[in-house]
Amino acid sequence: MILFGILALLALVFAVFMVATRNAVHSALFLIGNFVILAILYITLGAEFLGLAQILVYAGAVMVLFLFVIAYLSAGTEASETGPALAWQLPLGIAAGVLSLGLLLWGTLGAVLTPTAAPPHFGSLAFLGRALFTTYLFPFEITAFLLLAALVGVVVLVRDER
Amino acid sequence: MNTNLTYYLVLGICLFAVGTAGVLVRKNPLVMFMSVELMWNAVNLIFLAFSRYLADAAGQVFVFLVITVAAAEVATGLGIIVVVFRRRRSLDADRLSALKE
Amino acid sequence: MLQHSWVILLLPLVGTAVISILGRYLSKLATSLVACGVVGLAFLGTVAAAVQLEGLPPRLQAVQEVLFRWIVSGPLHISFGLLVDPISLLFMLVITGVGFLIHVYSVGYMGEDKNFRLYFAYLNLFIFTMLLLVMANNFLWLLVGWGGVGLASYLLIGFWYERPSAVAAAIKAFVMNVIGDVGIFLAIFLIYLSFHSVSYNRVFHLAYTHPAAAGVMTAITLLLLLGAVAKSAQLPLHTWLFDAMEGPTPVSALIHAATMVTAGVYLVARCYPLYHLSPTGATAVAVVGGASALLAATIGTAQTDIKRALAASTMSQIGYMIMAVGLGMYAAGLFHFLTHAFFKALLFMAAGNIIHALGGEQDLRKMGGLAKRLPVTYWSFLAGTLAISGIPGFSGFFSKDELLGQTLNRGHVVLWAVGVAAAFLTAFYMFRMFFLAFSGSYRGEVHPHGEAPRVMLVPTVILAVLAVVGGYLVLPGVWDLIGNFLAPAFSHWHGGAGAVGNPHHVNWLSMGISVLLALAGFGVAYQVYHRRAWQPAPWPFLSQLLYRKYYFDELYDAVFVRPAVRLGAVFGAVADRLVIDGGVMGLARGVRTLGNGLVFLQSGYVRRYALTIALGAAAILAYYVFWA
Numbered sequence: 001m002i003l004f005g006i007l008a009l010l011a012l013v014f015a016v017f018m019v020a021t022r023n024a025v026h027s028a029l030f031l032i033g034n035f036v037i038l039a040i041l042y043i044t045l046g047a048e049f050l051g052l053a054q055i056l057v058y059a060g061a062v063m064v065l066f067l068f069v070i071a072y073l074s075a076g077t078e079a080s081e082t083g084p085a086l087a088w089q090l091p092l093g094i095a096a097g098v099l100s101l102g103l104l105l106w107g108t109l110g111a112v113l114t115p116t117a118a119p120p121h122f123g124s125l126a127f128l129g130r131a132l133f134t135t136y137l138f139p140f141e142i143t144a145f146l147l148l149a150a151l152v153g154v155v156v157l158v159r160d161e162r
Numbered sequence: 163m164n165t166n167l168t169y170y171l172v173l174g175i176c177l178f179a180v181g182t183a184g185v186l187v188r189k190n191p192l193v194m195f196m197s198v199e200l201m202w203n204a205v206n207l208i209f210l211a212f213s214r215y216l217a218d219a220a221g222q223v224f225v226f227l228v229i230t231v232a233a234a235e236v237a238t239g240l241g242i243i244v245v246v247f248r249r250r251r252s253l254d255a256d257r258l259s260a261l262k263e
Numbered sequence: 264m265l266q267h268s269w270v271i272l273l274l275p276l277v278g279t280a281v282i283s284i285l286g287r288y289l290s291k292l293a294t295s296l297v298a299c300g301v302v303g304l305a306f307l308g309t310v311a312a313a314v315q316l317e318g319l320p321p322r323l324q325a326v327q328e329v330l331f332r333w334i335v336s337g338p339l340h341i342s343f344g345l346l347v348d349p350i351s352l353l354f355m356l357v358i359t360g361v362g363f364l365i366h367v368y369s370v371g372y373m374g375e376d377k378n379f380r381l382y383f384a385y386l387n388l389f390i391f392t393m394l395l396l397v398m399a400n401n402f403l404w405l406l407v408g409w410g411g412v413g414l415a416s417y418l419l420i421g422f423w424y425e426r427p428s429a430v431a432a433a434i435k436a437f438v439m440n441v442i443g444d445v446g447i448f449l450a451i452f453l454i455y456l457s458f459h460s461v462s463y464n465r466v467f468h469l470a471y472t473h474p475a476a477a478g479v480m481t482a483i484t485l486l487l488l489l490g491a492v493a494k495s496a497q498l499p500l501h502t503w504l505f506d507a508m509e510g511p512t513p514v515s516a517l518i519h520a521a522t523m524v525t526a527g528v529y530l531v532a533r534c535y536p537l538y539h540l541s542p543t544g545a546t547a548v549a550v551v552g553g554a555s556a557l558l559a560a561t562i563g564t565a566q567t568d569i570k571r572a573l574a575a576s577t578m579s580q581i582g583y584m585i586m587a588v589g590l591g592m593y594a595a596g597l598f599h600f601l602t603h604a605f606f607k608a609l610l611f612m613a614a615g616n617i618i619h620a621l622g623g624e625q626d627l628r629k630m631g632g633l634a635k636r637l638p639v640t641y642w643s644f645l646a647g648t649l650a651i652s653g654i655p656g657f658s659g660f661f662s663k664d665e666l667l668g669q670t671l672n673r674g675h676v677v678l679w680a681v682g683v684a685a686a687f688l689t690a691f692y693m694f695r696m697f698f699l700a701f702s703g704s705y706r707g708e709v710h711p712h713g714e715a716p717r718v719m720l721v722p723t724v725i726l727a728v729l730a731v732v733g734g735y736l737v738l739p740g741v742w743d744l745i746g747n748f749l750a751p752a753f754s755h756w757h758g759g760a761g762a763v764g765n766p767h768h769v770n771w772l773s774m775g776i777s778v779l780l781a782l783a784g785f786g787v788a789y790q791v792y793h794r795r796a797w798q799p800a801p802w803p804f805l806s807q808l809l810y811r812k813y814y815f816d817e818l819y820d821a822v823f824v825r826p827a828v829r830l831g832a833v834f835g836a837v838a839d840r841l842v843i844d845g846g847v848m849g850l851a852r853g854v855r856t857l858g859n860g861l862v863f864l865q866s867g868y869v870r871r872y873a874l875t876i877a878l879g880a881a882a883i884l885a886y887y888v889f890w891a
Binding site: 004008011012015016018019024027028031034035038041042045046047050053054057058061062065066069070072073089090092093094096097098100101104105108109122127128130131132135136139140143146147149150151153154157158 | 207210225235
Binding site for chain 1: 870871874877878880881884885887888
């Protein structure tokens, strides 16, 4: 309980900083922190494999990609935030965020939830693997194609056109 | 398990709301994109919480698929940002309005 | 091969796929090899299947193979399956065998055409759909093949699409065939309503064990006849066949002489259990066949275009077959189908050689004296002419006399007389064509080339040999190989009794009379046309009537086409202009006004869009939280 409280607080702080800071590199670093915290939370929820995958894929690969792009575009400055902004976008954006927060909380807190006992080895690699390769084999195979399509798509997209 | 499911849900919702606000208030497309990633993760957290409390593998499988899809999405999305930057020499979402008309 | 007959069916499909997909990478030689190769292999497969089938006991000579389930919907179960029995095998042998020879011939005939590959893709497609037609084991797949051959025929008639007349002919053939398709469609609906199945096996069994009302059976058989009439160019849906001669000559030989137009014969023969149960339907078939045979023969005497004259002869000969199957003489009808496939394909190919040598000239009045210039074609055409005229010793004699003799044996004197009269006319118009083309002196303007290349001559000669010896499969009074081959197919279901005639019941009277009349026809043609210049017939009204094919085209034009065009014009002026245009334009104007009003919403800014999405999502959420 205490662990959860600390982790949740940290995750929220990182998230807010990620949004609030003007520097894109700092944003990315805060996001990494947030992801690591979330990975720990995943593990407390019994999803060991996904927690590790989270660190590897998100905190690792995805964020490295982000940082690389930020560096490549040399846009780590605040320059992009200084231009003229859309009228009313900032207050309306915050309002939309708060509104969805309120509504979701309203809907969630009123619900009655009864836990079920977890089976042994819940969340282990074998457990997830069995589900992936039996019941959910087809969606799993489809994601393989999706990744391939994304790979080809990116190569086509950023190809030098000269 | 001594932590209530509701706590996880509240945390997930808060993160989601922060991500939503981030997409809406930031002008840097890269940061907007990171906010979207944050929203993905908030949803993942909720999935895993439900998966744990219903003792159902579907939630975990879904998270697995979300991570995969997110990876593909990041790759293509960043590709698009790079191309747009090459063309427009700018990273301001508010300067891009070619879709008008 | 018998257990894997789907290979035979698929080979031509592979051919058409390869040629149409890889066509641009294939040389003409490779295209020819693929196109002829798949059909040749299919022929070898069919021969192997035939040999295997002959080895089986007669009771088992109907091999069914269900390949996959096609439609499963409530009580409706339709699978895709193949049925190989002697009837379908006879057709398969002709389709692939004669088809192979015509493919080879086409390599020469179409050699200079710019759409060479397209032509062979179409031709292979035709072979595939025709095989599907005769190999399917249920009515629905028969209809798929039936429509498929109609499509292939349409594509090939209109192959020289730069000629408006070819396009018009293709459309005409397609439309008239669709009339027949509708007939078959309705017949299938009735069959399914009565017997709750479309598979031949079940329908033919149930038709006997749980008979439907006589009126229903008559309706089914008449609707099937409508399909047969359209496909086989019989009265009254025959007019498309003459115009179909706009297609390349090998196409006329394959589709409009040897195979597709005989699909009607196949349909009636295949459905013999149904026609057995409906004497009205069977009689209608026989009458339509006899009438078409005679009428087409008279038309043939006045045509000046060599291919149109042959088309009339095709219609007339198929009339014989339809008459025979209508009278229940299935073996005789199918035997005539076989010999006709040989000699009519031969005649078309020989005509193709002439047209090739004369640079596209098809008018008999501008031919003459070609015997010396085209010796091989001359002898081949002579063999075909002797065969179709029923001169003793040639194939047509055996099949036609088997057919006419059995008609007389069964006491159908009127139909017999019609058949014999048509036989006289057949001999007359065939020798008329022969003398006009080959005897006398050359009357055309273009300088004729020499004989066609060998790739065209060899298939012609092979078919000439078959046209001569093919008839000996049935030697009257001695043996009846065709009857023996086909007999098991007609014992499989109830209603095939008498399908195979007794070879020892030779009607010498009928044979004598028809031979005499054939010789008379030859004699008259010799008197009038041998070594004479072309002269118009002495009876201008009659010859014009025949030349115009009894004004059927003009009649249909006045009764169906022009009113339809006028109706269309009325709708075009009123309904289209006011209702449809008004509605569409009004709608477009409304949308434009609305769009102009809403354009401010589309700012082009991605963040505005995101905001809209977020607010919209919040609204939906609010609905679920507070009201749902």
